[in-house]
Amino acid sequence: LLKQLGTVVYLEVNPETVLKRLKGDTTRPLLQGGDVTQRVKEFLAVRGPIYRETAGMVVDVNDRTVDEIVAELEERMGFE
Numbered sequence: 721l722l723k724q725l726g727t728v729v730y731l732e733v734n735p736e737t738v739l740k741r742l743k744g745d746t747t748r749p750l751l752q753g754g755d756v757t758q759r760v761k762e763f764l765a766v767r768g769p770i771y772r773e774t775a776g777m778v779v780d781v782n783d784r785t786v787d788e789i790v791a792e793l794e795e796r797m798g799f800e
Contacts, residue, residue: 722774729793730775732768735760737782 722728738760751759772778777796781789
């Protein structure tokens with residue numbers, strides 16, 4: 721259904737980047753308590769293949785600024 725509605729972009733991220741971005745975030749119930757690192761790795765291992773299959777475009781966002789990511793998206797989608 722998503723592919724029928726338009727271009728689906730998966731902003732792919734590794735566990736280290738997720739943990740860095742969410743450090744101190746207490747608003748995500750699925751990441752509260754326990755081994756957060758292991759939980760993030762498990763989520764990405766399960767969800768990543770589903771997201772990749774659904775996406776028409778995959779963009780690696782690790783160690784990149786928002787401007788760099790936007791520039792790549794604009795270029796790949798022909799919005800230059």
